[in-house]
Amino acid sequence: MISIRSGRRVLATVAATAALSAVAVGVAAGPASASTISNGFVQVCAQGKYAAYATFPYRGGFSTTVVNPGDCWYGWMGGDSWEPIDVYGIYPGSPKPIDLGEVWYNGSVSGIGIGAEGTTDNYYYYTW
Structure with missing residues (x-):
């Protein structure tokens, strides 16, 4: 049997992991940067x-x-x-x-x- 305290820790860990994953996906899916080569x-x-x-x-x-x-x-x-x-x-x-x-x-x-x-x-x- 999981205690209420242990259950809250698990939920907090899962929520934190999900939040960090969302941030990582947001960074990876950012807009493309301009070329480093000068115009022309x-x-x-x-x-x-x-x-x-x-x-x-x-x-x-x-x-x-x-x-x-x-x-x-x-x-x-x-x-x-x-x-x-x-x-x-x-x-x-x-x-x-x-x-x-x-x-x-x-x-x-x-x-x-x-x-x-x-x-x-x-x-x-x-x-x-």
């Missing part, structure tokens, strides 16, 4: 086990240089409207680049950082 600039980093590059289809196919693992390309791209940036990975011995995906960028609103991540078996990108 693009940064492409090869942070995985492979080289990477990006192309700008609305700019006649302009592309960054190929960025080796551990390095970054950083450049002024300007811009005053939304445009796609296509991100690719290059693996040694692979006959063609791997399409990592497409991000959208507007240099008058923000800059963008793109990180090519992962390995040849699990590749992806993220932005900041």
Whole structure:
């Protein structure tokens, strides 16, 4: 049999745990922060086990240089409207680049950082 005092302690502990969990979820679900890259600039980093590059289809196919693992390309791209940036990975011995995906960028609103991540078996990108 649980005493009234012990039952109150259990209820207080459960309530405190629930309150802390709600705070943690609230912090994790906060609004996304702005890019750390200055307006008009693009940064492409090869942070995985492979080289990477990006192309700008609305700019006649302009592309960054190929960025080796551990390095970054950083450049002024300007811009005053939304445009796609296509991100690719290059693996040694692979006959063609791997399409990592497409991000959208507007240099008058923000800059963008793109990180090519992962390995040849699990590749992806993220932005900041």
